[in-house]
Amino acid sequence: MLPPPVPSSAESNSSSSSRTRKQSDAKSILASSTASASRFSRRTKQEIFERNGGMKCWHYGRSAPDIARVIGKRDNSLSHDTASGLLTFDRLGDEQNGLPLCPSCHRALDDINQPGFVFIFTELEFFIDFERQDYQNRIDTAQQQGDIPPRMVPTPQMYSEYLKRQELVSSHAVGGLYRRYTMQDFFPDCCVIPGSDHFKEPGLWCGAPMAALRRIFQIIGDRIPESQLDQLWTLHKLYAREVTHMKLHDSTQQSAEQIEGGLRDSGTPSSSQTVAPVHANSGIVPPRGYNNGNNTPIPDAGARGAMAKLARCDSTQVGDTHTHTQALGF
16 A cells, blocks of 8 residues: 655645744734723723713813723733622723823823822722621632632722712712822922822712722822721732632631631731731732832831831731732732
């Protein structure tokens, strides 16, 4: 029996070129799909403008020709945070991730290294209580049914309804309340002293509160009042906890409230406590004035006030349930 014919070099080269073209086409399709998911469609932009005060800058009030992303394109944790239940949308081009801003405010928000302004929901305690209750519910469900349910976080609608029940906004208000903090004077036609005094009145925004939280955890700075920094750090530790089957045995001996009681009992960290190490892949940005390597203070670097205090918070171990900062995209 004769052996099969050997393909000519021309046929081999043609087959190789065909495979290369298919791989290139697949990569192009994936890149195009990713870019499309990160863009706001014309209809989505119109909806964001209509639901957030019209064609004006949400922060400064001037005309806003475009929509800014609260979670930017360079943030590669979107899929992880969505899968972990920490976000209520899965596309950067989602309506919940859009904020009408003028060019100056857009650039100020996008600059993570030297942010011009940040914003965060006014009712931090609502989110702290919500996460504590959801954590307990997940433990209870896992003990009763064996499966660990996904984490739940407040949606824009949940936050808005809470504000209405508390009569913090009118029954006709659209969106949630957010407090704005100017981190530096970036306004071209007026002088603004960094802080919150220039924009005392909270603004209504219809986007995802968890997107604002993700953003502020990235660029948190020392212009935010100390009391709110404490609450934000509490939220950071709460969202870092995971319910796992290995922890459920110990959890039968104590409630979730007892497990995380150390968060409340520890109070304000003292200056004598050890600085919590910051891992390179933890997603946590070391405060300004601290070394990236070992998170030790840089002498005379001006690591001031609230940020120095924030950096000295210990890594929390409550019972046998640890805070897993490496598993947290925030």
